[in-house]
Amino acid sequence: MELTTLGLYNQAIIVFAALVLFTSFVMLAQPRIQPLIYTFAWQGLLLAVVIVLAAIVSNHPHLYISAALTVVLKVGLIPWLLYRLSIRLNMNYETETITHPSMLLLSGAGLVVFSYFIAAPIVHLSGLATRNTIAVSIAVELLGMLIMIARKTAMAQVIGFMSIENGLFFAAVVSTYGMPLIVELGVAFDVMVASILFGVFFFHLRDSFDSLDVSHLNRLSETDEAMPLPEAAEVKQP
Amino acid sequence: MILLEITLLAPLVGGLLLAFTGHRAFAGWLNVATGGVTFAASLALALDVFDHGARLSAGKMFYIDAFNVYLVTLTAFVGMTTSIFSRPYMRHEVERGRVTDRRMRLFHSMYQGFLFSMLLVLSTNNLGIMWVAIELATLTTVLLVSLYRTPESIEAAWKYFVLCGVGIAQALFGTVLIYFAAENRPGGERGDTLLWTVLHDTTAGGLDPAVVSLAFVFLLVGYGTKVGLVPLHNWLPDAHSEGPTPMSAVLSGLLLNVALYALVRIKMLVDASLNTELAGHLMMGFGLLSFVVAGLFMHRQHDIKRLYSYSSIEHMGLMTFAFGIGGPLATFGALLHMTMNSLTKSAIFVTVGYASQLAGTQRIDQIRGLIRTQPAIGWGLLIGTMAIAGFPPFGVFISEFLLLIATMKSWPWLTIPLLFGFGVAFAGLFRHLQPMVFGEPPAGQKPIQANILPVAIHLALVLWIGLSLPTFLSGWFEQATLLISGTSLR
Numbered sequence: 001m002e003l004t005t006l007g008l009y010n011q012a013i014i015v016f017a018a019l020v021l022f023t024s025f026v027m028l029a030q031p032r033i034q035p036l037i038y039t040f041a042w043q044g045l046l047l048a049v050v051i052v053l054a055a056i057v058s059n060h061p062h063l064y065i066s067a068a069l070t071v072v073l074k075v076g077l078i079p080w081l082l083y084r085l086s087i088r089l090n091m092n093y094e095t096e097t098i099t100h101p102s103m104l105l106l107s108g109a110g111l112v113v114f115s116y117f118i119a120a121p122i123v124h125l126s127g128l129a130t131r132n133t134i135a136v137s138i139a140v141e142l143l144g145m146l147i148m149i150a151r152k153t154a155m156a157q158v159i160g161f162m163s164i165e166n167g168l169f170f171a172a173v174v175s176t177y178g179m180p181l182i183v184e185l186g187v188a189f190d191v192m193v194a195s196i197l198f199g200v201f202f203f204h205l206r207d208s209f210d211s212l213d214v215s216h217l218n219r220l221s222e223t224d225e226a227m228p229l230p231e232a233a234e235v236k237q238p
Numbered sequence: 239m240i241l242l243e244i245t246l247l248a249p250l251v252g253g254l255l256l257a258f259t260g261h262r263a264f265a266g267w268l269n270v271a272t273g274g275v276t277f278a279a280s281l282a283l284a285l286d287v288f289d290h291g292a293r294l295s296a297g298k299m300f301y302i303d304a305f306n307v308y309l310v311t312l313t314a315f316v317g318m319t320t321s322i323f324s325r326p327y328m329r330h331e332v333e334r335g336r337v338t339d340r341r342m343r344l345f346h347s348m349y350q351g352f353l354f355s356m357l358l359v360l361s362t363n364n365l366g367i368m369w370v371a372i373e374l375a376t377l378t379t380v381l382l383v384s385l386y387r388t389p390e391s392i393e394a395a396w397k398y399f400v401l402c403g404v405g406i407a408q409a410l411f412g413t414v415l416i417y418f419a420a421e422n423r424p425g426g427e428r429g430d431t432l433l434w435t436v437l438h439d440t441t442a443g444g445l446d447p448a449v450v451s452l453a454f455v456f457l458l459v460g461y462g463t464k465v466g467l468v469p470l471h472n473w474l475p476d477a478h479s480e481g482p483t484p485m486s487a488v489l490s491g492l493l494l495n496v497a498l499y500a501l502v503r504i505k506m507l508v509d510a511s512l513n514t515e516l517a518g519h520l521m522m523g524f525g526l527l528s529f530v531v532a533g534l535f536m537h538r539q540h541d542i543k544r545l546y547s548y549s550s551i552e553h554m555g556l557m558t559f560a561f562g563i564g565g566p567l568a569t570f571g572a573l574l575h576m577t578m579n580s581l582t583k584s585a586i587f588v589t590v591g592y593a594s595q596l597a598g599t600q601r602i603d604q605i606r607g608l609i610r611t612q613p614a615i616g617w618g619l620l621i622g623t624m625a626i627a628g629f630p631p632f633g634v635f636i637s638e639f640l641l642l643i644a645t646m647k648s649w650p651w652l653t654i655p656l657l658f659g660f661g662v663a664f665a666g667l668f669r670h671l672q673p674m675v676f677g678e679p680p681a682g683q684k685p686i687q688a689n690i691l692p693v694a695i696h697l698a699l700v701l702w703i704g705l706s707l708p709t710f711l712s713g714w715f716e717q718a719t720l721l722i723s724g725t726s727l728r
Contacts, residue, residue, distance in 0.1 A: 121448035122415070125422050141411065148404060157400060164407045171411060175418045180432055183366030187410070190373045194403065197380060201396060208389040217393040220476045 009057045010129050013174075016050045017133040020170065021112070024143040024163060028108050031096045033155055037082045040159050044074030047166055050133070051173050057129050060177045069188050070169065078162055078195045085202055086155065091212060096153050104150050108143055115139040122175060130174040137174055141167030154205055154212040158198045165191050239295045241286060242302060244279035245310065246357055248272055249317075253350030260343030266325030269346050273318035276353065280314035283307060288714060294363070294435060301363035301435055304717035309499055310360050312577055316491045316584050317353045319692035323588045324349070324484035326689050330595060331482065336386055345385060345482065351378040352488065356496045365413050366432050368500055369406070372464060375493060376402045383481040394476035401473040402463055409460020409500075415453035416507070419445040437507055445511040454508045454517050457501070458524070464497035466551045467558060468528040478547035479600065483591030486543055490550045491584030495576055498554060502561050506722060509564075521562030526652070528555025530659045536666030541600050542590050545670055546583070549626060552663050553579045560641045561722075563648055569723040571640030573715045574707075578633040578700055579626070585696035586622040592688045593619055593674070602670050607679025614690045620675050622693065625700050627664050633703035 006014075023043040030036045048070040055063035086092045098104065115138035123131050144167055147160030169187075172179050179187075202212060209216045252272030259265055284307045287293060292303035302310070328345065331337050337345070355378055358371040376399065384395035413432075420431035423444040430436050459470065466474040478486045501521070508517045532551035539545040553575065560572035592615045597605040609616030625632035638660070646653050703711065720726050 118452065121446070121452065122418065125446050125449060126418070127422070138411075141407070145404060148400070154396075161400065161403055161407075164404065168407060168410050168414065172414045172417075175414060176421050179366055179414065179417060180364075183364065183370065183432065186367060186370030187373075190370055190377065193377050194373075194399075197377060197399070200381070201384075201392070201399070204384060204387065204392045205396065208387070208392050214396070217396060219390050219393055220397075220480075 006129075007057070009053050013050055013053045013057065013130055014132055016046055016053065017136045017170075017174070020046045020050065020166075021136050021139055021143075024140050024147075024167075025105065025108055027159060027163060028143060028147055028150070029098060029101050029105055031098050033086050033094050033096075033153070034083070034092050036156060036159055037079050037086065040082075040162065041075050041079035043163065043166055044070055044079070047170055048075065050170070051178075054130050054173055054177065058177050062181055063173065063178050065181065066169070066173065066178050066184055069184065073188055073192060074162070074166060077192065081195055081199055082155065082158065085199055089202060089206060089212065091153075091155065094153075096151065096156065098150070104146070108146055111142040111146060112139040115142055126175060128175070128177065130177075133174045134171065137167055137170035139167075140170055143167075152213055152215050154198075154202060154214050157214060158195075161198075162191070162195070239293060239300065239302075241279050241283040242293075242295065242300055242361060245276055245283055245314065246354065246361065248276040248279065249350040249354040249357065253347045253354060256350060257343060257347035260346035261339035265342065265346050266321075266329065269321045269349065270318070270325060272350055273314070273321040273353075276357075277311075277314040277318040280311045280357075284311045284714075288710070298363055298430070298433055298435070299367075300361045301433075302361060303721060304714060305502075305721050306360045306499065308573075308577075308714055308718060309495065310357060312580055313353065313356055313360065313492050313496070316580055317488065319695060320484050320487045320491075320584060320588070321349070323487070323591075323689065323692045324482075326687060327483060327591055327595070330686070337482075341385055345382060348378045348382050349484070349488075352382075352493075356492055359496050360499060363433050363435055365416060365434060365437070365504075368503075369410050369413050372409070372461070372497065372500060373403075373406050375496070376406065376464075379477075379481075379485065379489065379493070382485045383477045385482050385485075386480070388480070391480035394473075394480035398473045398477040401470075405463025405470060406460050408456045408463075412453040412456030412458075412460060412504075415449055415456065416445075416504075419449040419453065419511075422446065434503060434507075438510065445507075447512050447514075450508055450511050451516055454504065454520070457504050458517075458520055461497050461501045461504070462524060462558075465494055465501065465554050465558060466528070467524045467555065468531045468551065471528065471532070471551050474551060475544045475547040478550070479541050479543035483543075483587055483594070486547070486591075487584040487587035490547060490587055491580040494550060494554050495580055498557060498561070498576070501558070502722060505561065515564075518562045518564050521558050522649075522652075523562075525555045525557070525559030525562055526655060526659075528552070529559060530555075530655060530662070533659050533663035533666055536663060537669070539670070540602055542594060542602050542605060542670075542674070543587070543600055545602065545667070546586055546590060549663065549667065550579075550583055552659070553583070553626075556638070556641065556659075560644065563644055564723055565644060565648060566719050566723045566725050566727045567640060567647070568644035570715055570719045570727055571637050571644055573718055573722075574633070574703075575637035575641065578637050578703065581696045581700050582622060582626045582632075582634060585693045585700075586619070586626060588693050589615055589618040589622055589690075592686065592690075595688075596683065596686050597680075602674060604680075605674045606677035607683065608675050611679045611683045612685040612688065615688060616675050618690055618693045618697075620671065621697055623667055623671050625697060627667050628660065631701060631704050633700045636704055636707070 051067040119135035144164035355374040
């Protein structure tokens, strides 16, 4: 399909979808915590713009509710929560060393190509105006998983997790103009509860491990060495 | 459908009440009462469905047929018996100073919240709500895994949260794809297409095969993570071993079943629209791998709860394998095995909880001489393990035997890895069990107060079903088999 034959709104959808993908790459290689949270908020905002544009193009008013949900949760509540946690846990200026950043970005690019491959049968079937961006939404989801694999701080992992959710929401909007409202509300509820639980876990992790670096989580494994005695663990309890 | 509403509302209301009163002395009893009401309502619901056939609720939100109603009853039953066990057990934990009042409130309300979310998964008609409820089951249990706040338990809970969260996200993508395929089917009208009844009855044949295959892969990975299929199982032994024992019992006995239920529902849709064996073959592969690998892992365990959680992976693998074979015999065997595993495994976890309270540790090499110190616990563990290993008089033997015959009929050469797996798992259980039950008790090991009633009820049921399968139960399984495999057993 010729891009120039698309309407203005459809072209805008593609531009903003590309920007959402760009923020995923920024998050992949952003070693500092606070800019990472800001980038995540930007991703949410750009996603909301895509959803609003899709609502205009498709004339589906319930997509405005989805856009509002995205703004409230992904631009407002979750970044705010993470920001406050980063200050309370004194990690707002912390920098995480990323090993092989160029390899990471290259494999991210590989994932984008892979998602175009996956999306081929779906795009083929779809008659929606937004079908060009289905591959981008899959790429955002896969890049979120890559963030979770490659990064070692709990904060970056949570942001990767939420970015996967962004990708899924994106996919639902551009492939079917959103899920039924009750399902979207349910998913939003789960995401909200999950973000609060993650916050609780940050404190537990810091109290038990003095750090939010998840590579310290290595006590439970399938080695033949004797495990630490449970009694020894109990003594530490208040 | 008033019975279904009671079944769903009882744990919800009970959970809310317990959120405020969970630390009081009567909270344990309130928990038991809630479980009892839920079970009574679910039993009445089951009889109703058994007499009058499948039911669709007024707003098409809930759908109850022979397949899910028996799982609803099983879930409510194990939920009730485990609450009977958890009352004295958790009181003992409070006395030992391992949990505070606030955490007792958390435990009780989340226990009921977990039961609610599982009953919702089973009874909902909407694939999207099913996903939401399975995610809710993770969210309600994740803080219970870390209830003791030890570094190990926090690590286990974090792993559980992250792995299951990411895994289940794949299932949401699969659900989106199914919805997409249904919305784009040729000549179909839009709306309501996420409802299972609509998908199954009218549209399944018209879904695009390429998209549905893709969706199934995502759904298998997503729900397979919750089932505990190898290689997505890493969270499971950790979460089972570090959480409080009542939690291990319901996670192992119920949550895994419910996730497998979701997978089988999806497979029914996929089979109807693909006309190939793709879904079945994928499930057989993952199932057999889990079955064999988990059996091997059992030999290397040092923690008694980890040992039995690998046994859970093994049995879930076997069921996934059997549902993958399809066919009426394998499906019947898998349904029976689902019930038997739930009852036996929750009974075992209850006994294991007492055994580790008795010995003061979960380490296998420090649990010794259970029968000599407290015969009830020792015999409970021995009989439970014999039942789960598939000794003849028990129900697990019947279901495993059926599965073996079904495999022999359709895939003869696969009986070799299957028999190998049975042998390995058997050896893995008994090399650890022998010294724990019969060994010399350490000096000063004293009996504890233990209510062995739930264990006795569960094992008696397993024995009864093993000796003679009651007619109503087999009729029930036959109805469900007909639904799932499309052909009757006779």
